Amino acid sequence: MQYSDYTATNLARAIDSLDRRTIYDYPTKTTKSRLRILQVTLPEGPILIERITTPKGKKEQKKEEISISVDMIQRLANAIKPNRPVNVDRVFGGSYNTRSALETLLLHTEYFYLCYPGRIQYVGQSTKIKNGHKHLIYCPDNPHSAGIIETQEVHSMCIIEADRDIQIDALTSNKPQLKGAEAELQREHEQMQVLLVKCAEALGLKAWIAKNDHGVQYNGKRLIEQENVIKDLRKVAALQGYMGAPKAGELIDCIWFDKEGRNIPAIIEIEHSTGVTSGLTRMKGFMEAAPRLMDMTYVIAAPDDKYRTKINQKANEPQFRELNIKYLPYSAILDLYHLTRRSMCGIDNIKFLHTFLEDPLAG
Structure with missing residues:
Protein backbone atom coordinates (compact mmCIF):
# COMPACT_ATOMS: atom_id res chain seq x y z
CA MET A 1 0.00 0.00 0.00
CA GLN A 2 1.27 3.48 -0.87
CA TYR A 3 1.34 6.12 1.87
CA SER A 4 1.67 9.86 1.60
CA ASP A 5 4.30 11.56 3.73
CA TYR A 6 3.45 12.06 7.37
CA THR A 7 3.15 15.79 8.03
CA ALA A 8 3.18 18.22 10.92
CA THR A 9 -0.55 18.71 10.29
CA ASN A 10 -1.13 14.95 10.72
CA LEU A 11 0.80 15.00 13.97
CA ALA A 12 -0.97 18.04 15.40
CA ARG A 13 -4.39 16.66 14.48
CA ALA A 14 -3.57 13.29 16.06
CA ILE A 15 -2.74 14.94 19.38
CA ASP A 16 -5.70 17.30 19.05
CA SER A 17 -7.97 14.24 18.93
CA LEU A 18 -6.90 13.15 22.44
CA ASP A 19 -9.15 13.81 25.42
CA ARG A 20 -8.32 17.12 27.16
CA ARG A 21 -9.61 15.77 30.49
CA THR A 22 -7.16 12.87 30.62
CA ILE A 23 -3.79 13.05 32.37
CA TYR A 24 -1.26 11.06 30.37
CA ASP A 25 1.62 8.97 31.78
CA TYR A 26 5.10 8.87 30.24
CA PRO A 27 6.14 5.51 28.74
CA THR A 28 8.98 5.25 31.28
CA LYS A 29 7.25 4.10 34.46
CA THR A 30 9.83 5.68 36.76
CA THR A 31 9.11 9.17 35.41
CA LYS A 32 7.19 11.08 38.09
CA SER A 33 5.67 13.66 35.75
CA ARG A 34 2.40 13.35 33.84
CA LEU A 35 0.88 15.44 31.06
CA ARG A 36 -2.39 17.14 30.20
CA ILE A 37 -3.21 18.82 26.89
CA LEU A 38 -4.33 22.44 27.23
CA GLN A 39 -4.48 23.67 23.63
CA VAL A 40 -3.53 22.55 20.14
CA THR A 41 -3.19 25.26 17.52
CA LEU A 42 -4.00 23.83 14.10
CA PRO A 43 -2.81 23.15 11.48
CA GLU A 44 0.80 22.62 12.75
CA GLY A 45 0.95 23.77 16.38
CA PRO A 46 2.23 24.93 18.75
CA ILE A 47 0.83 22.59 21.41
CA LEU A 48 0.36 23.92 24.93
CA ILE A 49 0.50 21.28 27.68
CA GLU A 50 0.63 21.11 31.44
CA ARG A 51 3.32 19.01 33.10
CA ILE A 52 2.23 17.73 36.53
CA THR A 53 4.82 16.49 39.02
CA THR A 54 4.53 15.33 42.61
CA PRO A 55 7.92 16.01 44.27
CA LYS A 56 9.32 13.14 46.30
CA GLY A 57 8.04 13.15 49.87
CA LYS A 58 5.37 15.77 49.16
CA LYS A 59 1.63 15.59 48.58
CA GLU A 60 1.06 18.80 46.66
CA GLN A 61 1.50 18.77 42.89
CA LYS A 62 3.77 21.04 40.89
CA LYS A 63 2.12 22.21 37.66
CA GLU A 64 4.01 23.82 34.80
CA GLU A 65 2.70 25.02 31.44
CA ILE A 66 5.07 24.29 28.57
CA SER A 67 4.82 24.73 24.82
CA ILE A 68 5.79 22.25 22.12
CA SER A 69 6.95 24.40 19.22
CA VAL A 70 6.02 24.19 15.54
CA ASP A 71 9.68 23.48 14.79
CA MET A 72 9.65 20.42 17.06
CA ILE A 73 6.45 19.11 15.51
CA GLN A 74 7.79 19.55 11.99
CA ARG A 75 11.13 17.88 12.78
CA LEU A 76 9.52 14.81 14.29
CA ALA A 77 6.88 14.56 11.55
CA ASN A 78 9.63 14.61 8.89
CA ALA A 79 11.31 11.63 10.57
CA ILE A 80 8.18 9.45 10.64
CA LYS A 81 7.79 6.73 8.02
CA PRO A 82 5.20 3.93 8.07
CA ASN A 83 6.28 0.84 10.03
CA ARG A 84 9.78 2.17 10.71
CA PRO A 85 11.01 2.74 14.30
CA VAL A 86 12.00 6.31 15.22
CA ASN A 87 14.34 7.20 18.09
CA VAL A 88 12.95 10.55 19.23
CA ASP A 89 16.06 11.47 21.23
CA ARG A 90 18.19 11.03 18.13
CA VAL A 91 15.80 13.07 15.95
CA PHE A 92 16.39 16.07 18.20
CA GLY A 93 20.07 15.35 18.84
CA GLY A 94 19.77 15.90 22.59
CA SER A 95 18.15 19.32 22.29
CA TYR A 96 14.62 20.32 23.38
CA ASN A 97 13.58 19.46 26.94
CA THR A 98 9.99 18.88 25.78
CA ARG A 99 10.74 16.15 23.23
CA SER A 100 9.76 13.37 25.69
CA ALA A 101 6.41 15.11 26.21
CA LEU A 102 5.78 15.20 22.46
CA GLU A 103 6.73 11.51 22.16
CA THR A 104 4.44 10.62 25.09
CA LEU A 105 1.40 12.31 23.62
CA LEU A 106 1.97 10.79 20.20
CA LEU A 107 2.23 7.32 21.72
CA HIS A 108 -1.25 7.78 23.20
CA THR A 109 -2.73 8.31 19.73
CA GLU A 110 -4.15 5.34 17.87
CA TYR A 111 -1.54 4.76 15.15
CA PHE A 112 1.67 4.95 17.22
CA TYR A 113 3.24 2.19 19.29
CA LEU A 114 6.19 1.84 21.62
CA CYS A 115 8.82 -0.61 20.39
CA TYR A 116 12.34 -1.83 21.18
CA PRO A 117 14.04 -2.95 17.96
CA GLY A 118 17.40 -4.69 18.31
CA ARG A 119 20.50 -2.82 17.25
CA ILE A 120 23.50 -4.11 15.39
CA GLN A 121 26.85 -3.29 16.95
CA TYR A 122 30.09 -3.83 15.08
CA VAL A 123 32.84 -5.58 17.06
CA GLY A 124 35.99 -5.73 14.96
CA GLN A 125 35.03 -7.57 11.79
CA SER A 126 31.96 -9.24 13.29
CA THR A 127 28.57 -8.02 14.40
CA LYS A 128 26.36 -8.71 17.39
CA ILE A 129 22.74 -7.97 18.19
CA LYS A 130 22.20 -5.91 21.34
CA ASN A 131 19.03 -4.99 23.21
CA GLY A 132 17.34 -2.01 21.65
CA HIS A 133 16.49 1.42 23.01
CA LYS A 134 13.00 2.91 23.20
CA HIS A 135 11.51 3.90 19.82
CA LEU A 136 8.07 4.82 18.54
CA ILE A 137 6.66 3.28 15.39
CA TYR A 138 3.86 4.53 13.11
CA CYS A 139 1.51 1.69 12.08
CA PRO A 140 -1.20 3.18 9.84
CA ASP A 141 -2.79 -0.21 9.14
CA ASN A 142 -3.00 -1.33 12.76
CA PRO A 143 -4.70 1.22 15.05
CA HIS A 144 -5.14 0.65 18.78
CA SER A 145 -7.43 2.35 21.28
CA ALA A 146 -6.58 6.03 21.79
CA GLY A 147 -5.53 7.22 25.23
CA ILE A 148 -3.29 4.27 26.12
CA ILE A 149 0.25 3.24 25.22
CA GLU A 150 0.59 -0.08 23.42
CA THR A 151 3.83 -1.92 22.66
CA GLN A 152 4.52 -3.41 19.24
CA GLU A 153 6.73 -6.50 19.16
CA VAL A 154 9.49 -6.15 16.57
CA HIS A 155 11.63 -9.21 17.31
CA SER A 156 12.75 -9.61 13.70
CA MET A 157 13.68 -5.95 13.28
CA CYS A 158 17.13 -4.45 13.92
CA ILE A 159 18.35 -0.92 13.45
CA ILE A 160 21.31 -0.55 11.11
CA GLU A 161 22.68 2.97 10.82
CA ALA A 162 25.86 2.40 8.87
CA ASP A 163 26.16 6.02 7.82
CA ARG A 164 25.95 7.18 11.46
CA ASP A 165 27.66 4.32 13.26
CA ILE A 166 31.14 5.00 14.59
CA GLN A 167 33.50 2.06 14.69
CA ILE A 168 36.58 2.50 16.83
CA ASP A 169 38.45 -0.65 15.87
CA ALA A 170 41.73 1.20 16.44
Whole structure:
Protein backbone atom coordinates (compact mmCIF):
# COMPACT_ATOMS: atom_id res chain seq x y z
CA MET A 1 0.00 0.00 0.00
CA GLN A 2 1.27 3.48 -0.87
CA TYR A 3 1.34 6.12 1.87
CA SER A 4 1.67 9.86 1.60
CA ASP A 5 4.30 11.56 3.73
CA TYR A 6 3.45 12.06 7.37
CA THR A 7 3.15 15.79 8.03
CA ALA A 8 3.18 18.22 10.92
CA THR A 9 -0.55 18.71 10.29
CA ASN A 10 -1.13 14.95 10.72
CA LEU A 11 0.80 15.00 13.97
CA ALA A 12 -0.97 18.04 15.40
CA ARG A 13 -4.39 16.66 14.48
CA ALA A 14 -3.57 13.29 16.06
CA ILE A 15 -2.74 14.94 19.38
CA ASP A 16 -5.70 17.30 19.05
CA SER A 17 -7.97 14.24 18.93
CA LEU A 18 -6.90 13.15 22.44
CA ASP A 19 -9.15 13.81 25.42
CA ARG A 20 -8.32 17.12 27.16
CA ARG A 21 -9.61 15.77 30.49
CA THR A 22 -7.16 12.87 30.62
CA ILE A 23 -3.79 13.05 32.37
CA TYR A 24 -1.26 11.06 30.37
CA ASP A 25 1.62 8.97 31.78
CA TYR A 26 5.10 8.87 30.24
CA PRO A 27 6.14 5.51 28.74
CA THR A 28 8.98 5.25 31.28
CA LYS A 29 7.25 4.10 34.46
CA THR A 30 9.83 5.68 36.76
CA THR A 31 9.11 9.17 35.41
CA LYS A 32 7.19 11.08 38.09
CA SER A 33 5.67 13.66 35.75
CA ARG A 34 2.40 13.35 33.84
CA LEU A 35 0.88 15.44 31.06
CA ARG A 36 -2.39 17.14 30.20
CA ILE A 37 -3.21 18.82 26.89
CA LEU A 38 -4.33 22.44 27.23
CA GLN A 39 -4.48 23.67 23.63
CA VAL A 40 -3.53 22.55 20.14
CA THR A 41 -3.19 25.26 17.52
CA LEU A 42 -4.00 23.83 14.10
CA PRO A 43 -2.81 23.15 11.48
CA GLU A 44 0.80 22.62 12.75
CA GLY A 45 0.95 23.77 16.38
CA PRO A 46 2.23 24.93 18.75
CA ILE A 47 0.83 22.59 21.41
CA LEU A 48 0.36 23.92 24.93
CA ILE A 49 0.50 21.28 27.68
CA GLU A 50 0.63 21.11 31.44
CA ARG A 51 3.32 19.01 33.10
CA ILE A 52 2.23 17.73 36.53
CA THR A 53 4.82 16.49 39.02
CA THR A 54 4.53 15.33 42.61
CA PRO A 55 7.92 16.01 44.27
CA LYS A 56 9.32 13.14 46.30
CA GLY A 57 8.04 13.15 49.87
CA LYS A 58 5.37 15.77 49.16
CA LYS A 59 1.63 15.59 48.58
CA GLU A 60 1.06 18.80 46.66
CA GLN A 61 1.50 18.77 42.89
CA LYS A 62 3.77 21.04 40.89
CA LYS A 63 2.12 22.21 37.66
CA GLU A 64 4.01 23.82 34.80
CA GLU A 65 2.70 25.02 31.44
CA ILE A 66 5.07 24.29 28.57
CA SER A 67 4.82 24.73 24.82
CA ILE A 68 5.79 22.25 22.12
CA SER A 69 6.95 24.40 19.22
CA VAL A 70 6.02 24.19 15.54
CA ASP A 71 9.68 23.48 14.79
CA MET A 72 9.65 20.42 17.06
CA ILE A 73 6.45 19.11 15.51
CA GLN A 74 7.79 19.55 11.99
CA ARG A 75 11.13 17.88 12.78
CA LEU A 76 9.52 14.81 14.29
CA ALA A 77 6.88 14.56 11.55
CA ASN A 78 9.63 14.61 8.89
CA ALA A 79 11.31 11.63 10.57
CA ILE A 80 8.18 9.45 10.64
CA LYS A 81 7.79 6.73 8.02
CA PRO A 82 5.20 3.93 8.07
CA ASN A 83 6.28 0.84 10.03
CA ARG A 84 9.78 2.17 10.71
CA PRO A 85 11.01 2.74 14.30
CA VAL A 86 12.00 6.31 15.22
CA ASN A 87 14.34 7.20 18.09
CA VAL A 88 12.95 10.55 19.23
CA ASP A 89 16.06 11.47 21.23
CA ARG A 90 18.19 11.03 18.13
CA VAL A 91 15.80 13.07 15.95
CA PHE A 92 16.39 16.07 18.20
CA GLY A 93 20.07 15.35 18.84
CA GLY A 94 19.77 15.90 22.59
CA SER A 95 18.15 19.32 22.29
CA TYR A 96 14.62 20.32 23.38
CA ASN A 97 13.58 19.46 26.94
CA THR A 98 9.99 18.88 25.78
CA ARG A 99 10.74 16.15 23.23
CA SER A 100 9.76 13.37 25.69
CA ALA A 101 6.41 15.11 26.21
CA LEU A 102 5.78 15.20 22.46
CA GLU A 103 6.73 11.51 22.16
CA THR A 104 4.44 10.62 25.09
CA LEU A 105 1.40 12.31 23.62
CA LEU A 106 1.97 10.79 20.20
CA LEU A 107 2.23 7.32 21.72
CA HIS A 108 -1.25 7.78 23.20
CA THR A 109 -2.73 8.31 19.73
CA GLU A 110 -4.15 5.34 17.87
CA TYR A 111 -1.54 4.76 15.15
CA PHE A 112 1.67 4.95 17.22
CA TYR A 113 3.24 2.19 19.29
CA LEU A 114 6.19 1.84 21.62
CA CYS A 115 8.82 -0.61 20.39
CA TYR A 116 12.34 -1.83 21.18
CA PRO A 117 14.04 -2.95 17.96
CA GLY A 118 17.40 -4.69 18.31
CA ARG A 119 20.50 -2.82 17.25
CA ILE A 120 23.50 -4.11 15.39
CA GLN A 121 26.85 -3.29 16.95
CA TYR A 122 30.09 -3.83 15.08
CA VAL A 123 32.84 -5.58 17.06
CA GLY A 124 35.99 -5.73 14.96
CA GLN A 125 35.03 -7.57 11.79
CA SER A 126 31.96 -9.24 13.29
CA THR A 127 28.57 -8.02 14.40
CA LYS A 128 26.36 -8.71 17.39
CA ILE A 129 22.74 -7.97 18.19
CA LYS A 130 22.20 -5.91 21.34
CA ASN A 131 19.03 -4.99 23.21
CA GLY A 132 17.34 -2.01 21.65
CA HIS A 133 16.49 1.42 23.01
CA LYS A 134 13.00 2.91 23.20
CA HIS A 135 11.51 3.90 19.82
CA LEU A 136 8.07 4.82 18.54
CA ILE A 137 6.66 3.28 15.39
CA TYR A 138 3.86 4.53 13.11
CA CYS A 139 1.51 1.69 12.08
CA PRO A 140 -1.20 3.18 9.84
CA ASP A 141 -2.79 -0.21 9.14
CA ASN A 142 -3.00 -1.33 12.76
CA PRO A 143 -4.70 1.22 15.05
CA HIS A 144 -5.14 0.65 18.78
CA SER A 145 -7.43 2.35 21.28
CA ALA A 146 -6.58 6.03 21.79
CA GLY A 147 -5.53 7.22 25.23
CA ILE A 148 -3.29 4.27 26.12
CA ILE A 149 0.25 3.24 25.22
CA GLU A 150 0.59 -0.08 23.42
CA THR A 151 3.83 -1.92 22.66
CA GLN A 152 4.52 -3.41 19.24
CA GLU A 153 6.73 -6.50 19.16
CA VAL A 154 9.49 -6.15 16.57
CA HIS A 155 11.63 -9.21 17.31
CA SER A 156 12.75 -9.61 13.70
CA MET A 157 13.68 -5.95 13.28
CA CYS A 158 17.13 -4.45 13.92
CA ILE A 159 18.35 -0.92 13.45
CA ILE A 160 21.31 -0.55 11.11
CA GLU A 161 22.68 2.97 10.82
CA ALA A 162 25.86 2.40 8.87
CA ASP A 163 26.16 6.02 7.82
CA ARG A 164 25.95 7.18 11.46
CA ASP A 165 27.66 4.32 13.26
CA ILE A 166 31.14 5.00 14.59
CA GLN A 167 33.50 2.06 14.69
CA ILE A 168 36.58 2.50 16.83
CA ASP A 169 38.45 -0.65 15.87
CA ALA A 170 41.73 1.20 16.44
CA LEU A 171 40.98 1.49 20.17
CA THR A 172 42.91 -0.75 22.58
CA SER A 173 41.90 -0.80 26.24
CA ASN A 174 44.51 -0.38 28.95
CA LYS A 175 42.51 -2.78 31.14
CA PRO A 176 42.94 -6.11 29.26
CA GLN A 177 42.40 -8.07 32.48
CA LEU A 178 38.67 -7.37 32.27
CA LYS A 179 36.57 -10.09 30.64
CA GLY A 180 33.02 -10.60 29.38
CA ALA A 181 30.41 -7.98 30.33
CA GLU A 182 32.93 -5.95 32.34
CA ALA A 183 35.20 -5.65 29.30
CA GLU A 184 32.28 -4.61 27.08
CA LEU A 185 31.24 -1.88 29.53
CA GLN A 186 34.81 -0.62 29.78
CA ARG A 187 35.19 -0.52 26.00
CA GLU A 188 32.01 1.52 25.59
CA HIS A 189 33.23 3.93 28.29
CA GLU A 190 36.55 4.33 26.44
CA GLN A 191 34.76 4.79 23.10
CA MET A 192 32.83 7.70 24.56
CA GLN A 193 36.07 9.22 25.84
CA VAL A 194 37.65 8.97 22.40
CA LEU A 195 34.57 10.51 20.76
CA LEU A 196 34.63 13.41 23.24
CA VAL A 197 38.33 13.99 22.52
CA LYS A 198 37.69 14.01 18.76
CA CYS A 199 34.68 16.33 19.16
CA ALA A 200 36.80 18.73 21.22
CA GLU A 201 39.50 18.66 18.56
CA ALA A 202 36.99 19.46 15.80
CA LEU A 203 35.65 22.38 17.85
CA GLY A 204 39.12 23.83 18.35
CA LEU A 205 39.37 22.72 21.99
CA LYS A 206 41.81 20.75 24.09
CA ALA A 207 40.76 17.88 26.36
CA TRP A 208 41.92 16.36 29.62
CA ILE A 209 41.39 12.60 29.99
CA ALA A 210 41.21 10.88 33.39
CA LYS A 211 44.67 9.91 34.61
CA ASN A 212 43.78 6.22 34.87
CA ASP A 213 42.77 6.16 31.19
CA HIS A 214 45.93 7.75 29.75
CA GLY A 215 47.09 4.32 28.58
CA VAL A 216 44.08 3.65 26.34
CA GLN A 217 45.43 3.43 22.79
CA TYR A 218 43.75 4.91 19.74
CA ASN A 219 45.30 4.69 16.26
CA GLY A 220 48.46 3.29 17.78
CA LYS A 221 48.96 6.16 20.24
CA ARG A 222 48.02 6.43 23.89
CA LEU A 223 45.28 8.98 24.61
CA ILE A 224 47.76 11.10 26.56
CA GLU A 225 49.84 11.30 23.36
CA GLN A 226 46.97 12.56 21.18
CA GLU A 227 47.66 16.02 19.83
CA ASN A 228 44.84 17.91 21.57
CA VAL A 229 45.01 16.04 24.90
CA ILE A 230 46.43 18.00 27.84
CA LYS A 231 49.44 16.32 29.42
CA ASP A 232 49.50 17.96 32.87
CA LEU A 233 46.56 19.64 34.64
CA ARG A 234 48.98 21.51 36.91
CA LYS A 235 50.11 23.63 33.96
CA VAL A 236 46.63 24.67 32.75
CA ALA A 237 46.07 28.43 33.05
CA ALA A 238 42.49 28.17 34.35
CA LEU A 239 43.64 26.20 37.41
CA GLN A 240 46.52 28.43 38.40
CA GLY A 241 46.05 29.70 41.94
CA TYR A 242 44.00 26.67 42.98
CA MET A 243 46.54 24.23 44.39
CA GLY A 244 43.99 21.47 45.00
CA ALA A 245 42.20 21.70 41.63
CA PRO A 246 44.60 19.56 39.51
CA LYS A 247 44.46 16.73 42.05
CA ALA A 248 40.66 17.04 42.35
CA GLY A 249 40.23 16.92 38.57
CA GLU A 250 42.75 14.23 37.62
CA LEU A 251 40.18 11.37 37.67
CA ILE A 252 37.37 13.26 35.92
CA ASP A 253 36.73 11.42 32.66
CA CYS A 254 36.97 14.40 30.30
CA ILE A 255 37.43 18.16 30.72
CA TRP A 256 37.29 20.50 27.74
CA PHE A 257 39.52 23.61 27.68
CA ASP A 258 39.96 26.32 25.09
CA LYS A 259 43.28 26.41 23.21
CA GLU A 260 44.84 28.77 25.75
CA GLY A 261 43.57 26.71 28.69
CA ARG A 262 41.86 29.73 30.24
CA ASN A 263 38.23 28.71 29.79
CA ILE A 264 36.43 25.42 30.43
CA PRO A 265 33.43 24.76 28.15
CA ALA A 266 32.58 21.42 29.79
CA ILE A 267 33.49 19.10 32.67
CA ILE A 268 32.21 15.61 31.78
CA GLU A 269 31.80 12.39 33.72
CA ILE A 270 30.90 9.24 31.76
CA GLU A 271 28.67 6.92 33.78
CA HIS A 272 28.09 3.44 32.47
CA SER A 273 29.03 0.66 34.87
CA THR A 274 29.36 2.72 38.05
CA GLY A 275 26.80 4.73 39.96
CA VAL A 276 26.07 8.34 39.12
CA THR A 277 27.02 9.45 42.63
CA SER A 278 30.76 8.83 42.18
CA GLY A 279 30.97 11.10 39.15
CA LEU A 280 28.92 13.84 40.78
CA THR A 281 31.13 13.64 43.87
CA ARG A 282 34.30 14.05 41.78
CA MET A 283 32.85 17.09 40.02
CA LYS A 284 31.68 18.58 43.32
CA GLY A 285 35.19 18.18 44.71
CA PHE A 286 36.66 19.85 41.62
CA MET A 287 34.28 22.80 41.95
CA GLU A 288 35.06 23.21 45.64
CA ALA A 289 38.81 23.13 44.94
CA ALA A 290 38.40 25.94 42.40
CA PRO A 291 35.36 28.07 43.41
CA ARG A 292 35.70 30.28 40.34
CA LEU A 293 34.67 27.25 38.30
CA MET A 294 31.20 27.14 39.88
CA ASP A 295 29.62 28.58 36.73
CA MET A 296 31.21 26.06 34.38
CA THR A 297 29.09 23.42 32.64
CA TYR A 298 29.07 20.13 34.56
CA VAL A 299 27.85 17.17 32.47
CA ILE A 300 26.96 13.52 33.09
CA ALA A 301 27.25 11.46 29.89
CA ALA A 302 25.37 8.17 30.10
CA PRO A 303 23.39 5.64 28.04
CA ASP A 304 20.02 6.77 26.71
CA ASP A 305 16.91 5.98 28.78
CA LYS A 306 18.57 3.68 31.32
CA TYR A 307 20.26 6.43 33.33
CA ARG A 308 17.98 9.40 32.68
CA THR A 309 15.79 8.93 35.76
CA LYS A 310 18.76 8.23 38.04
CA ILE A 311 20.53 11.39 36.83
CA ASN A 312 17.38 13.47 37.31
CA GLN A 313 17.05 12.23 40.88
CA LYS A 314 20.70 12.70 41.84
CA ALA A 315 21.06 16.10 40.17
CA ASN A 316 18.17 17.38 42.27
CA GLU A 317 19.65 16.22 45.59
CA PRO A 318 20.66 19.18 47.81
CA GLN A 319 24.38 18.35 47.86
CA PHE A 320 24.58 18.37 44.04
CA ARG A 321 22.09 21.05 42.97
CA GLU A 322 24.71 23.81 42.82
CA LEU A 323 26.53 21.87 40.09
CA ASN A 324 23.52 22.57 37.81
CA ILE A 325 24.19 19.22 36.14
CA LYS A 326 23.40 18.63 32.46
CA TYR A 327 22.76 15.22 30.90
CA LEU A 328 24.41 14.17 27.63
CA PRO A 329 22.96 10.89 26.24
CA TYR A 330 25.30 8.58 24.34
CA SER A 331 23.18 9.06 21.21
CA ALA A 332 23.80 12.81 21.46
CA ILE A 333 27.57 12.22 21.66
CA LEU A 334 27.32 10.23 18.42
CA ASP A 335 25.27 13.03 16.83
CA LEU A 336 27.80 15.60 18.00
CA TYR A 337 30.67 13.52 16.63
CA HIS A 338 29.10 13.12 13.20
CA LEU A 339 28.24 16.80 12.96
CA THR A 340 31.78 17.83 13.90
CA ARG A 341 33.16 15.70 11.05
CA ARG A 342 31.92 18.46 8.77
CA SER A 343 33.76 21.71 8.20
CA MET A 344 32.43 24.01 10.94
CA CYS A 345 33.47 27.63 10.99
CA GLY A 346 32.36 30.61 13.05
CA ILE A 347 30.30 28.69 15.62
CA ASP A 348 30.22 29.32 19.36
CA ASN A 349 31.40 25.94 20.67
CA ILE A 350 29.78 26.43 24.08
CA LYS A 351 26.35 27.30 22.66
CA PHE A 352 26.69 24.47 20.13
CA LEU A 353 27.39 21.94 22.89
CA HIS A 354 24.40 23.14 24.90
CA THR A 355 21.99 22.24 22.10
CA PHE A 356 22.81 18.59 22.86
CA LEU A 357 22.35 18.78 26.63
CA GLU A 358 19.31 18.03 28.77
CA ASP A 359 18.59 19.91 31.99
CA PRO A 360 17.55 17.50 34.78
CA LEU A 361 16.76 20.45 37.06
CA ALA A 362 14.04 21.61 34.64
CA GLY A 363 11.62 19.01 35.96
